[in-house]
Amino acid sequence: MARGASSPVTDFDILVIGAGQAGLSAAYHLRRLGLAPERDFRIVDHAPGPGGAWQFRWPSLTLTTVNRVHDLPGMSFAETLPPGSASARAATAVPHYYELYEKRFDLRVQRQVTVKVVCDRTADGHSCDGRGEVLQVETEGAGTLRVRGLINGTGTWEHPFVPRYPGADTFAGRQVHTRDYRTPEEFAGQHVVVVGGGISAVQLLDEISQVTSTTWVTRSAPRWRETPFVEQDGRDAVALVEDRVRRGLPPGSVVSVTGLPLDERLRAARERGALRRLPMFERIEPDGVRWADGSFQAADVILWATGFRSALDHLAPLRLRGPGGGITMTGRLATQVADDPRVHLIGYGPSASTIGANRAGRAAARELTDYLGISPARP
Missing domain, CATH: 3.50.50.60 (FAD/NAD(P)-binding domain)
Incomplete structure (x- = not known):
């Protein structure tokens, strides 16, 4: 050269x-x-x-x-x-x-x-x-x-991300990130709290809910996409993220722009009630998670599908x-x-x-x- x-x-x-x-x-x-x-x-x-x-x-x-x-x-x-x-x-x-x-x-x-x-x-x-x-x-x-x-x-x-919540270190069950997920059968007979609103979260929620009981929680309500994802949608999402990094801001979530694609598999999951979403819990306790209103869900596993x-x-x-x-x-x-x-x-x-x-x-x-x-x- x-x-x-x-x-x-x-x-x-x-x-x-x-x-x-x-x-x-x-x-x-x-x-x-x-x-x-x-x-x-x-x-x-x-x-x-x-x-x-x-x-x-x-x-x-x-x-x-x-x-x-x-x-x-x-x-x-x-x-x-x-x-x-x-x-x-x-x-x-x-x-x-x-x-x-x-x-x-x-x-x-x-x-x-x-x-x-x-x-x-x-x-x-x-x-x-x-x-x-x-x-x-x-x-x-x-x-x-x-x-x-x-x-x-x-x-x-x-670099998997797990947000910090009060009481996380007291939880007596398993905490698993998407990165460590292998098969839904490993959770059979356990109640799994799935945390996250992205595509991976709903894919794993669909799989796990077919073999055991689940609870789904997200920070914000999911935005479902009924229409096919087209090239312009991708360009629009990329443009918004690009604008952020050009201004020195951390990249945002693409899913927040594109929405979650509701395919046949997820439609079936919705029909059987697996996609019933709850807001984020306030704290983690040894045997489950608790919301700000005092409601409680016993859990054996927390699956962090948090990106x-x-x-x-x-x-x-x-x-x-x-x-x-x-x-x-x-x-x-x-x-x-x-x-x-x-x-x-x-x-x-x-x-x-x-x-x-x-x-x-x-x-x-x-x-x-x-x-x-x-x-x-x-x-």
């Missing part, structure tokens, strides 16, 4: 963190721009195998129940599926697709590499304080790396967050950190969806190479 004579010493130009939808998309577009893996950029991932967060999804999530698996750029998901695979587990089919994708485009993902911290390397090469020319990336599995730019695609799966937060703790030394906890984003698709243009966040804010991650990967690759002044090597 063409560089100036005074360029700082680095191991390579760009590091892509995470080999999920966003990271693979970014790596694909870096290759399309003429960059070579290992020489000009590297993509690392903490997991033992391909598949991003898909490889950890619960077994009952199949290709018929998942919302949609979007194609990665340049290769169709459908072409990797055998006939009659509609009921295949998403945790198997999607990682297989990612594995074939990595091989086809020779992305050379370095695995079981955990990025611990990213900071600025100062002129003396020994300190991580202050703004330097080089980003120093300390890892488990690949040592310390020096790069000029960073595309972060760590997503949210590693995830962006896994960005390793970027804390760069001080990217504003006073309200958000990160001000800029760039064509709001992937570039306004206060540090060397850093792009994909799978954050408007690019948190799989289709958004594809577009974000392309934008980040183009904008970061332009910012760093990288051009394809000439013969």
